[in-house]
Amino acid sequence: MPIVEAQGKKIECQVGDNLRQVLINHGIDLHNGGSKLINCRGIGSCGTCAVKVQGNVSEPNWRDRARRSIPPHSPSRDLRLACQTQVLGDIQVEKFTGFWGQYEQILW
Ligand code: FES
Numbered sequence: 001m002p003i004v005e006a007q008g009k010k011i012e013c014q015v016g017d018n019l020r021q022v023l024i025n026h027g028i029d030l031h032n033g034g035s036k037l038i039n040c041r042g043i044g045s046c047g048t049c050a051v052k053v054q055g056n057v058s059e060p061n062w063r064d065r066a067r068r069s070i071p072p073h074s075p076s077r078d079l080r081l082a083c084q085t086q087v088l089g090d091i092q093v094e095k096f097t098g099f100w101g102q103y104e105q106i107l108w
Contacts, residue, residue: 002056006093007108013087019044019057019081020049023093030082032107037098042083047073049082050101056089072102 001025004019013022020042031039034071035048042049044063050073053090054101057080060068064084079101080092097103 003090004022004086004087004093005091006052007095012085017087019051019053019080019085019087019091019093022087023082028093028107030095032095032097032101033101040083041096044081044084047100047102050077050096051080051082052078052094052096053080053085053091055091056087057091058086060084072098074101077102 001012004013006023011013011020011022011026020030039048040046044067047067060080061084064081067081068106070081095101095107097107098107
């Protein structure tokens with residue numbers, strides 16, 4: 001079973017699990033600040049679940065690409081929307097600062 005490393009935790013999940021749900025269900029602070037309350041709940045429209053992922057995950061779908069092409073995100077940045085990403089193997093996840101997690105400074 002895949003291991004998700006995030007915010008100092010190692011979480012075991014199933015192949016194909018939704019990354020946003022895995023993180024939230026295990027108490028990871030996926031959403032920064034006010035975006036904990038103000039977010040789209042995983043439909044891929046707000047962009048606040050953006051993270052950097054290393055490891056085996058699904059290819060970016062059209063919602064992921066579309067939302068990350070709109071500021072404050074940038075399509076050239078190697079982020080992913082956790083809510084549009086399936087875990088396929090062991091991964092490491094990083095979160096950056098900013099309401100959308102859009103800045104360069106690593107939060108965790
Ligand atoms: S939770 Fe809104 S885009 Fe992922």
